[in-house]
Amino acid sequence: VTLTSVSLLDRLKAAGPDASDWNRLHAVYLPLIERWLGRVPGLGAESADLAQEVLVVVFRELPRFERQRQGSFRAWLRQVTVNKIRNYRRQRHRRPAAGLDPAARFLERLADSNDDLAREWDQDHDKHVVQKLLAIVQPDFNPTTWAAFQRFGIEGLPAAKVAEELGFSINAVVLAKSRVLRRLREEAGDLLE
Amino acid sequence: MDAHAKLHPTDQTLSSYGMGKLDDALAEAVNQHLETCPDCRRRVAELSSDPFLDRLRDAHAQGRPDSPSHLISSTAGLSMLAIGNPSSQAPPPASTLPPGLADRTDYRVLRELGQGGTASSTRTCKGSCISVGNRFSLNSPIAA
Numbered sequence: 001v002t003l004t005s006v007s008l009l010d011r012l013k014a015a016g017p018d019a020s021d022w023n024r025l026h027a028v029y030l031p032l033i034e035r036w037l038g039r040v041p042g043l044g045a046e047s048a049d050l051a052q053e054v055l056v057v058v059f060r061e062l063p064r065f066e067r068q069r070q071g072s073f074r075a076w077l078r079q080v081t082v083n084k085i086r087n088y089r090r091q092r093h094r095r096p097a098a099g100l101d102p103a104a105r106f107l108e109r110l111a112d113s114n115d116d117l118a119r120e121w122d123q124d125h126d127k128h129v130v131q132k133l134l135a136i137v138q139p140d141f142n143p144t145t146w147a148a149f150q151r152f153g154i155e156g157l158p159a160a161k162v163a164e165e166l167g168f169s170i171n172a173v174v175l176a177k178s179r180v181l182r183r184l185r186e187e188a189g190d191l192l193e
Numbered sequence: 194m195d196a197h198a199k200l201h202p203t204d205q206t207l208s209s210y211g212m213g214k215l216d217d218a219l220a221e222a223v224n225q226h227l228e229t230c231p232d233c234r235r236r237v238a239e240l241s242s243d244p245f246l247d248r249l250r251d252a253h254a255q256g257r258p259d260s261p262s263h264l265i266s267s268t269a270g271l272s273m274l275a276i277g278n279p280s281s282q283a284p285p286p287a288s289t290l291p292p293g294l295a296d297r298t299d300y301r302v303l304r305e306l307g308q309g310g311t312a313s314s315t316r317t318c319k320g321s322c323i324s325v326g327n328r329f330s331l332n333s334p335i336a337a
Contacts, residue, residue: 123252123255126248126251126252126255127252127253127255129252130248130249130252130253131252134253153246153249154249154250154253156250158238159234159238160238170234170238171224171227171228171234174211174227174234174237174238175224175227177211177213178210178211178212178213178215178220178224179213179220180213181211181212181213181243181245181246182213182214182215182220183213184213184245184249185212185213185214185245189245192245192248192249192252
């Protein structure tokens with residue numbers, strides 16, 4: 001079976017990646033990282049600059065990233081984010097004078113894959129990336145093709161029912177799903193796999 | 194080799210087609226075959242095991258607004274669905290939280306309810322959730 005072209009992460013890891021691929025990764029991930037840095041106690045206004053710095057690390061380290069299991073990119077990104085904040089705080093000796101360190105506790109929980117906070121990151125990551133991917137890809141398809149993909153692919157309705165609803169053949173519904181899925185995989189499928 | 198194996202794509206090929214994993218030439222060949230083969234159309238429609246699609250479905254379901262009307266297949270509805278508004282349910286930045294709330298580690302801020310939050314807007318918060326000043330919704334993941 002001849003499979004489709006390489007994914008976004010593979011393109012970025014290859015020699016001389018296209019700047020548009022980096023822009024795509026940046027556009028998808030900056031809002032997510034900014035949102036999470038905004039939750040770190042005590043970071044405040046610094047979170048926007050730090051989010052950019054996290055992405056700089058991602059760009060630099062991505063060629064050495066090896067996908068080892070399902071969901072490993074989001075876990076890797078989570079760890080890169082935690083490490084960047086820890087380094088930042090260490091350089092600025094950001095420690096409370098006494099007592100608990102809420103930011104350190106937050107980062108500890110975020111780094112622990114079994115913690116609820118890390119699981120929340122994972123869920124938020126997937127939701128965010130899916131929304132971004134769908135928004136990026138949708139303009140490439142006509143509305144009826146997109147509707148067939150939504151109803152059959154995403155909502156899981158029977159192909160025959162979707163075909164009747166949209167005035168398509170069953171084959172057109174199946175093809176619509178295949179075409180949109182292929183585009184999504186090419187765009188950034190490995191961000192979710 | 195029997196006639197079926199000669200004339201029809203394998204289940205693996207049909208599955209890859211359904212998942213959008215085939216290149217242009219092979220996808221087109223399968224598509225042409227499907228135009229005239231109801232058996233293979235049925236098979237490809239039934240071959241739905243796809244971890245990537247499962248993730249899309251799960252993530253999409255998480256981001257789904259309460260109203261099912263956004264799933265109507267109009268262009269406007271789909272645009273709204275695709276782009277969504279994740280920030281509406283996202284936790285507010287720590288910098289916007291009132292003094293004493295941002296540094297809590299025993300509670301997690303789930304979302305801002307809005308100024309003058311109402312009972313209806315807090316009903317979605319279950320278990321050990323509380324609202325603070327009718328404005329922020331929190332829960333206690335450590336206690337959960």
